[in-house]
Amino acid sequence: MKIIHVVAAVIExxxxxxxxxxxxxxxxxxxxxxxxxGGKVEPNETPEAALRREIMEELGLDIQVTSRLIIVEHxxxxxxLIMDTYRCLLADSLPRLDIHLTEHIAFQWMKxxxxxxxxxxxxxxxxxxxxxxxxxxxxxx
Numbered sequence: 001m002k003i004i005h006v007v008a009a010v011i012e013x014x015x016x017x018x019x020x021x022x023x024x025x026x027x028x029x030x031x032x033x034x035x036x037x038g039g040k041v042e043p044n045e046t047p048e049a050a051l052r053r054e055i056m057e058e059l060g061l062d063i064q065v066t067s068r069l070i071i072v073e074h075x076x077x078x079x080x081l082i083m084d085t086y087r088c089l090l091a092d093s094l095p096r097l098d099i100h101l102t103e104h105i106a107f108q109w110m111k112x113x114x115x116x117x118x119x120x121x122x123x124x125x126x127x128x129x130x131x132x133x134x135x136x137x138x139x140x141x
Contacts, residue, residue, distance in 0.1 A: 062092055
């Protein structure tokens, strides 16, 4: 099975986190699922640099990577992934609604404590991130 190294951004602003919805996919298990934005790490690229590049390409946002949150290893039916997930902040004072979707069909800023956040139709690889965020909110971190 092919293993892909990817990165994901938990972009925080005002207590809310940016959630994005994938578009159509040839894989039904990720078709139109919600996820944290990110993408593949290119050869000779650090995960942090890949994350800043991917977020700029996919959303038109400049981010500041602050800390690693979790590493997720997940096997889908057709491929596996290792996903380095980082907490991030918006690097400038752009309005948080000034997002330019190039690979996603929707976005929402949501509080991890909300029922709606937990009940989004998340991609399976992103569920552990949701769980960590909800637990950290409940613990006040």
